Amino acid sequence: MGFRYIGAVKSNRLFTIVGSKKDTIKIGSHIVGLMRWHGKYTPIKGSILLHKLASNFGYISKIGLVKIVYSQRKGETKILTLATNDTSLSPEDVVTMYRNRWDIEILFKTSKQYLGLGDYQLLQYQAIEKYLHLVLCAHCLLTRQAYIMADEKEKEFRSKTLIRIGVYKAKIMFQNTIVNDCLDSIFNNKRYESQSKRFVEKIRRTFIGENTFDFVYSV
DSSP states (O other): OOOOOEEEOOTTSEEEETTOSSOOEEGGGSHHHHHHHHOEEEEOTTOSSEEEEEEEEEEETTTEEEEEEEEEETTOOOOEEEEESOTTSOHHHHHHHHHHHHHHHHHHHHHHHHSOGGGOOOOSHHHHHHHHHHHHHHHHHHHHHHHHHSOHHHHHHTTTSOOOOOHHHHHHHHHHHHHHHHHHHHHTSGGGTTSOHHHHHHHHHHHHOTTSSOOOOOO
16 A cells, blocks of 8 residues: 555564575574674664664565664664665664654553553443543643653753653652642641641541552642
8 A cells, every 4th residue: 555664573584685596584594694794883863772783675475575674782682673665764764763663652551551541441433532532631641740750860861852750650740749739728728727737647648548659748
């Protein structure tokens, strides 16, 4: 249909290198030699590690002509094998695009694990779509919360990438923020100005119960 794609390839897939006199081989059988003699360390956008990259062209059964890109992060032994039908892309572009997909994988994984993405019990398409929108809105809210709560050093370090605090920790931050706002409202209310901090702590237990999460509150 004319779509471009980039995907990981298993090392046991059969592969015929363009211009090679050899028969069809498994992709994994020539990776080590190719990386040793043709691999070059290259900076990848968004990664703090250099990536050793190598590539070649060939045919994969039932797929056709592809560009194979091999990527190995400096200091690691694992080699990632990627294939794309857009043979005009450079190895750096292929790895960068694949890295960008990883954030999408994390988005859906955390949404299922912490935000109930897979817990809907709806049957109508429109209802399911609205449920998805609500979950993603919650994810956006927590991402914003994580950015607000990050210290300046973290913001400077992650100035060009997403603050990776995590959805679970962001939920805790958001809960703390709401509870603190409620307690501020109570504590500053003239009706309770003669009450002690112990009273505020009692109100806190009314809101969240004992040991629900780490609570930080200062007056």
